Amino acid sequence: MTFQPVLPPLLLAAVAAIILVARIAALRRLTSAARTRGILWRWAGLTLAALLLVASAARPVLDPSAENTRVADSQAPNVFLVVDRSPDMSVADGPDGSSRMTAARGDVAELLDRYPDARVAVISFASRAALDWPLSADTWSLRPVASVLAPYPVSPDAVTATNAGAAGNMLRYQLIGAVQQYPRAKNLVFYLGAGAAEAALPPRDFNLPEGAVDGGAVLGYGSAAGGPIPGTDVTRSPVDEATLRGVADQIGVPYALRSGVGDLTSVLPAEPTGDDPATVGSGTASRTELYWAPAALAAVLVLLELYYVLREFRRTRLTNASVTV
Structure with missing residues (x-):
């Protein structure tokens, strides 16, 4: 497997580090009583989703001829x-x-x-x-x-x-x-x-x-x-x-x-043929892009978090309505 990042690797690493620092800071702001198992799982899921998006930006590629590439x-x-x-x-x-x-x-x-x-x-x-x-x-x-x-x-x-x-x-x-x-x-x-x-x-x-x-x-x-x-x-x-x-x-x-x-x-000159080292393994037919896999998993985790947020919002509205009545 090789990587073809859409941004410089150091920049992607910096983004990942910033995400981790921000998520840990958000967790530390919670009180001990608020750190229930469910909240910790949701925190981990959302953090993992953000890191998966960074991994997707790294563009992992499965290439049987990685050395030639x-x-x-x-x-x-x-x-x-x-x-x-x-x-x-x-x-x-x-x-x-x-x-x-x-x-x-x-x-x-x-x-x-x-x-x-x-x-x-x-x-x-x-x-x-x-x-x-x-x-x-x-x-x-x-x-x-x-x-x-x-x-x-x-x-x-x-x-x-x-x-x-x-x-x-x-x-x-x-x-x-x-x-x-x-x-x-x-x-x-x-x-x-x-x-x-x-x-x-x-x-x-x-x-x-x-x-x-x-x-x-x-x-x-x-x-x-x-x-x-x-x-x-x-x-x-x-x-x-x-x-x-x-x-x-x-x-x-x-x-x-x-x-x-x-x-x-x-109108263009013919391409060189033969086993020119500049062209060996340079085709894209044998490559399999894998960026979609971490992106899809991140989307699932975000949808789960959205589901829990909407469920809590609905419960809060029902509770407020009961108190009002």
Whole structure:
């Protein structure tokens, strides 16, 4: 059995210690007469429920290949998603009338499925970059965040201030940190954008550490015909493939225009095959998540406590009614 905690282990241990201290303090406030066997059992049950929730947050996992998984964790890829959230991405020039951002969100979800054990970071940009999701293996929590990615609100100069290379510096420092922290892991960069055809300034360069990028792709969204940018006076904003190809050359990955039809398999490079130590045991098919077991037991204990509280409340009301009569 291994653990994949949703919070740092030291933080979980601190939470457990705080729970124990608080529960012991609550018990000590009771008088000796009040410490009946029933009260002690209820105290123990509620305390155990709280500790079981902490155990659930530790995410116990039953994995027959625990040793291989331990090795794979240090070598699992780091995936950097650089997402264009400029007004250009709100243009609805997809084949079915959908927006560019809708297509990009679908590709982000597919990338998360493609690399289920990877550590993932999300960098968004328009005129400047923002780290929406720091590098983390918690892709389960990332999915709902990625599913609502949307273009930033339109400001007066949002269209012309957009820069296709705005994420360059942030990506550079994220890669430097990843190489230092996970020296045996591959770094994959996926850039999803429209190229900022209406930008007033030329795109900034991607000056990334040499040899830091091991794969990925630049994915372009939009059509040559383009379409109006909602909330602006721009009536036609085409995809800027020349800029996107330049970004791909600087990052060192291939470029592909996404038509909005089909999956990414046809545009992404084939995955390596064989017994690469970075992939042995990294699949999730053989793993059994056990976090639900302590969570379910905690729920039962809480329901029992709720039953006793409601029963006492009902008895108190009946007693007060009898006294009143």
